[in-house]
Amino acid sequence: MSDTLVVVVTYVVVYGSTLGYAAYLHVRRKRAEQ
Amino acid sequence: MKRVQITLLVAALALAVGGYLAFTAPLDVLQGEYTRMLYIHAATLWLAFLAFAVTALGSIMYLIGKKSHWDRAAEASAEIGILFAVVGVFAGMVWGQAVWGQAWDWGDARLATTAVMIFVYIGYLALRRAIADPETRARRSAILGTIAVVQVPLVYFSVNLFRTLHQTQSIRPDGSTMNSEMVVALLVNVAAFTLLYAGLFMGRTYIARLEAAKAADTTLAGDAVSPPRLTEIEDV
Numbered sequence: 459m460s461d462t463l464v465v466v467v468t469y470v471v472v473y474g475s476t477l478g479y480a481a482y483l484h485v486r487r488k489r490a491e492q
Numbered sequence: 493m494k495r496v497q498i499t500l501l502v503a504a505l506a507l508a509v510g511g512y513l514a515f516t517a518p519l520d521v522l523q524g525e526y527t528r529m530l531y532i533h534a535a536t537l538w539l540a541f542l543a544f545a546v547t548a549l550g551s552i553m554y555l556i557g558k559k560s561h562w563d564r565a566a567e568a569s570a571e572i573g574i575l576f577a578v579v580g581v582f583a584g585m586v587w588g589q590a591v592w593g594q595a596w597d598w599g600d601a602r603l604a605t606t607a608v609m610i611f612v613y614i615g616y617l618a619l620r621r622a623i624a625d626p627e628t629r630a631r632r633s634a635i636l637g638t639i640a641v642v643q644v645p646l647v648y649f650s651v652n653l654f655r656t657l658h659q660t661q662s663i664r665p666d667g668s669t670m671n672s673e674m675v676v677a678l679l680v681n682v683a684a685f686t687l688l689y690a691g692l693f694m695g696r697t698y699i700a701r702l703e704a705a706k707a708a709d710t711t712l713a714g715d716a717v718s719p720p721r722l723t724e725i726e727d728v
Contacts, residue, residue: 461524461525461526461590462525464525464526464586464590465525465526465528465529468529468532468582468583468586469511469514469528469532471579471582471583472532472536472579472582472583473507473511475575475578475579476575476576476579476688476692479572479575479692480500480691480692480695483692483695483696483699486699487493487695487698487699487702490699490702490703490706491702
């Protein structure tokens with residue numbers, strides 16, 4: 459795998475993890491508001 | 493909730509700018525493309541330090557005033573801090589594999605102290621889930637949250653206190669060892685991740701408030717229908 463691809467994949471994992479956490483909070487909020 | 497959504501939207505725009513600067517900033521001669529790891533690795537771990545400091549602040553304020561909102565703030569910040577610490581360490585491991593030839597070394601003080609810090613804060617969340625009574629939970633976790641923060645300066649200064657594989661700080665009070673464009677890219681990414689932290693923190697504390705109110709309602713309903721104790725019946 460090229461160096462650039464490794465760096466891009468790492469960025470995607472980091473941004474994706476925070477996005478995933480934000481999505482988890484969204485679902486949890488919806489449940490708490492019911 | 494509107495405030496949370498606006499903050500997260502601004503954070504997303506700031507992260508896009510940060511990502512652009514990270515991929516256009518000059519590269520280090522030796523590290524090449526892997527220089528770009530700096531901008532997410534340093535920014536996310538800085539946020540983990542900030543988040544754990546907020547946990548300590550919330551814990552201390554709870555112990556002083558016994559106000560439950562400080563307890564909720566401490567919990568929310570610890571949860572987000574763990575997220576940032578884990579993704580920051582992941583980025584660091586990929587970077588380490590490329591430039592050191594190994595992703596992890598338990599003999600390295602910075603890496604070992606960071607791992608211990610993450611485990612302690614996972615333990616902090618586990619402790620919270622192990623205690624049912626809200627006041628006991630808040631008091632005990634506040635004590636742990638106050639003590640656990642000593643690890644933050646220990647992790648930060650470990651590169652100065654011990655001989656480590658990890659490099660020392662690139663930005664210090666007496667100046668920076670980096671190119672100015674790299675410093676700008678790093679600072680923009682730190683600001684963007686700080687905004688992201690603020691949005692997630694506000695959202696998480698809002699949920700904790702809703703859940704606490706719901707739990708209080710459930711307890712009241714439970715008390716109303718709970719059977720009388722046998723001793724009370726005997727007394728009558």
